[in-house]
Amino acid sequence: xxxxxxxxxxxxxxxxxxxxxxxxxxxxxxxxxxxxxxxxxxxxxxxxxxxxxxxxxxxxxxxxxxxxxxxxxxxxxxxxxxxxxxxxxxxxxxxxxxxxxxxxxxxxxxxxxxxxxx
Amino acid sequence: xxxxxxxxxxxxxxxxxxxxxxxxxxxxxxxxxxxxxxxxxxxxxxxxxxxxxxxxxxxxxxxxxxxxxxxxxxxxxxxxxxxxxxxxxxxxxxxxxxxxxxxxxxxxxxxxx
Numbered sequence: 001x002x003x004x005x006x007x008x009x010x011x012x013x014x015x016x017x018x019x020x021x022x023x024x025x026x027x028x029x030x031x032x033x034x035x036x037x038x039x040x041x042x043x044x045x046x047x048x049x050x051x052x053x054x055x056x057x058x059x060x061x062x063x064x065x066x067x068x069x070x071x072x073x074x075x076x077x078x079x080x081x082x083x084x085x086x087x088x089x090x091x092x093x094x095x096x097x098x099x100x101x102x103x104x105x106x107x108x109x110x111x112x113x114x115x116x117x118x
Numbered sequence: 119x120x121x122x123x124x125x126x127x128x129x130x131x132x133x134x135x136x137x138x139x140x141x142x143x144x145x146x147x148x149x150x151x152x153x154x155x156x157x158x159x160x161x162x163x164x165x166x167x168x169x170x171x172x173x174x175x176x177x178x179x180x181x182x183x184x185x186x187x188x189x190x191x192x193x194x195x196x197x198x199x200x201x202x203x204x205x206x207x208x209x210x211x212x213x214x215x216x217x218x219x220x221x222x223x224x225x226x227x228x229x230x231x
Contacts, residue, residue, distance in 0.1 A: 004161075033218055040224070041223055041224070042122075042124075042207050042209075042221030042222050042223050042224050043162065043207070043219075043221050044221070045218045045219075045220075048218045056217070056218060091161055091162070093161075106152070106164065106167065107152070107164070107218075107219055108164070109154075109161035109162045109163070110161050111159075111160055111161045112160075112161050
C-alpha cells in the first residue's frame with residue numbers, strides 16, 4: 001500500500017514570497033491533516049479535513065496560510081506571504097474514514113516538505 | 119484543549135540498556151496514546167499505540183504503559199540498539215477521529231555502541 005505522498009521535499013524562498021505544498025493521502029483515507037514542525041519541536045496541527053470539509057483550522061494563521069482539499073483526496077497548503085518564522089517542515093498525514101474501534105484514529109505521516117525562508 | 123508534556127528532552131544510553139520516556143496529558147477525554155519515531159529527514163512513524171481500555175501493551179522490545187488516573191503514559195525500550203537512535207514523540211487524542219493528535223515536544227534518544 002502506498003504511503004502519504006508530499007511534494008516538493010525541499011523549498012527555499014525569500015521572505016514575502018509564496019509557496020505551495022501538495023499532499024496525496026493514503027487511498028481511502030477520508031481524514032487529512034497538515035502539521036507544522038519547527039526544528040526541535042513536536043508537530044503542531046494547522047488544519048484537519050474530513051473528506052473535503054474543514055474539521056479544525058483553529059491554529060491556521062489565516063492571514064497568510066490557506067489550504068484546500070478539492071474532491072476529498074489531494075490537498076494543497078499555501079503560504080503567502082512567507083515570513084522567516086515559517087521555516088519548518090510541513091507534514092501531511094491521513095487516517096481512515098470511520099472509527100472501527102481499534103484503528104480508527106491511527107495517523108500515517110508523509111516524509112514532509114522542508115521550507116526555508118531567507 | 120489537550121496539552122502533552124514529554125520528558126526527558128534528550129536521553130543517552132549504552133547499547134543493550136533500557137530507555138524510558140515519560141509523558142503526561144491534561145485532557146481526561148483523551149483515550150488514544152500513540153508513540154512515533156522520527157529519523158533525520160523523515161516523517162514520524164508509528165511504532166506502538168495504546169488505548170485507555172488497556173494498561174500495558176508490548177511489541178517485541180518496546181512496551182507502553184498507561185495510568186489514566188494519573189494521566190501519564192510511558193514508552194519502554196529494552197535491549198537498545200544503535201538503530202533505535204532517533205527522536206521519539208508521544209501524542210494524545212480522543213479515539214474517534216474528530217480531534218487530531220496533540221504531540222509532546224520529543225525526546226532525542228542516542229544509543230552508544
